[in-house]
Amino acid sequence: MPTMALREAMHWHRPLMRFAASMVVTGAVSGVGYAADDRVLVGVPIWAKPLLFSISFLAYAVTLAWLTSRLRRPRVRRFAHRAGTVIAVGSGLEMLAIVMQVLRGRQSHFDYATPVDRVVFAGMGVAVAVIFTATIAVGVALLREAPVAHRATTLAIRLGxxxxxxxxxxxxxxxxxxxxxxxxxxxxxxxxxxxxxxxxxxxxxxxxxxxxxxxxxxxxxxxxxxxxxxxxxxxxxxxxxxxxxxxxxxxxxxxxxxxxxxxxxxxxxxxxxxxxxxxxxxxxxxxxxxxxxxxxxxxxxxxxxxxxxxxxxxxxxxxxxxxxxxxx
Structure with missing residues (x-):
């Protein structure tokens, strides 16, 4: 039963669920790094940021994947699905930048020290702006169609x-x-x-x-x-x-x-x-x-x-x- 439920969940929104699966792996690797790597960056263990981001992105991606799967009107569903794909790609690029900077021993945010750091942070800024815009798009889709029959849950989703x-x-x-x-x-x-x-x-x-x-x-x-x-x-x-x-x-x-x-x-x-x-x-x-x-x-x-x-x-x-x- 758990395996069947997982297989069904993977079809909610494949790009988002694949990204979520990658966050499980990234979170596990970051957890090992947190325990085994004694490097500290900006006052905290260097692997803390990718670990926390992995957990946050995992919850975010799974929630959005489930929500888009609940939409039934073809146009609204296609619109939300495309926005979800954009979110998956943008989030993946942001996590790639964070992990890359950890491996380099550099800050992923606010760092202008070298040309590489400036390019990485600028790229992350573009990714965040894309994720922000695409999340608003999903919100618009959810306003156009109730994802569930229960009024309170639909309201909770929209306000969420x-x-x-x-x-x-x-x-x-x-x-x-x-x-x-x-x-x-x-x-x-x-x-x-x-x-x-x-x-x-x-x-x-x-x-x-x-x-x-x-x-x-x-x-x-x-x-x-x-x-x-x-x-x-x-x-x-x-x-x-x-x-x-x-x-x-x-x-x-x-x-x-x-x-x-x-x-x-x-x-x-x-x-x-x-x-x-x-x-x-x-x-x-x-x-x-x-x-x-x-x-x-x-x-x-x-x-x-x-x-x-x-x-x-x-x-x-x-x-x-x-x-x-x-x-x-």
Whole structure:
């Protein structure tokens, strides 16, 4: 059964699924390199970047392949399929550049030190722009046709693509050179308020001495996995599966709002040069407001659901009957 499911999955979108398979191999090789190669680049193990990118690209490619396979209208399906192929090629070129620079012992991002480094980074910039544009194209296709019958899941997918595009756009903030970097071999960076390569969290390399734009970049990119996963959980959990479809839609909207709040706060925190490990009182207050809003909105959505009210009323009635004292 697993083999049959895998074979079926490989037909969702062959270029994207082949790229995903290559990311499994690249991730495995990078994992070995992470454990065996003691070289450090910009403050983190040199194989950390290809390992993390492999995992991220794997999730992204498989999700897009599944989505394009769900489209049924021929024109929309062909349009999305072509966009997916462009994404697979662009992503493959970006990963090739990252691995090549690791083998050279050089930075893949922001490096202008040599002609080769400049060409590699410029090529990666073109690949990212192509991936960004093609992802928007897939989003347009998904707006034209519902990929699944369940309204909440379709909404989650559409909002997920939008969130992913926003997450990608954070990357453009990283390539802007700082005032002190004009003419320097390294131009741009992901750390705000400090230089790249300082103290950081294990594996992710997220800065603990300054703001890090990779955090909102990560949160935004994976909206495409987070929101559909929420919709799936709502249909599977016994406590939420019985709710009406309208309530599922409301809960997905609430989840999307909460995720957008997390993205916004993490971006705001990074741009203020504040480490993720040391949020100030203002950041914690805003996060608390976002969390409270999500909890309150969820409670309201559940109270508005007629099935949830019916179950609650029945439970209350049963409890009242159970507590009535017997009379002789």
């Amino acid at each position: 693509v939008g969130g992913t595009v926003l997450g990608m756009s954070v990357g453009f903030l990283m390539i802007v050179p700082r005032a002190s970097q004009h003419g320097a071999p390294i131009r741009g960076g992901h750390t705000v308020g400090a230089a790249d390569g300082g103290a950081s969290l294990p594996l992710t390399g997220w800065s603990t001495v300054g703001g890090d734009l990779r955090i909102p970049h990560f949160v935004g990119l994976h909206t495409l996995q987070a929101l559909p996963l929420l919709a799936l959980v709502l249909t599977l959990l016994p406590t939420t599966a019985r709710l009406t479809e309208a309530t599922h839609v409301r809960l997905v909207l609430i989840g999307a709002g909460g995720w957008a709040g997390l993205f916004g706060v993490s971006l705001w925190q990074a741009l203020r040069g504040q480490p993720v490990t040391a949020p100030d009182a203002l950041t914690l207050t805003v996060l608390g407001v976002v969390l409270a809003a999500v909890v309150a909105a969820t409670a309201v959505a559940l109270r508005l659901d007629p099935r949830a009210r019916a179950v609650g009323n029945r439970t209350t009635a049963e409890r009242d009957v159970a507590t009535v004292p017997e009379t002789v």
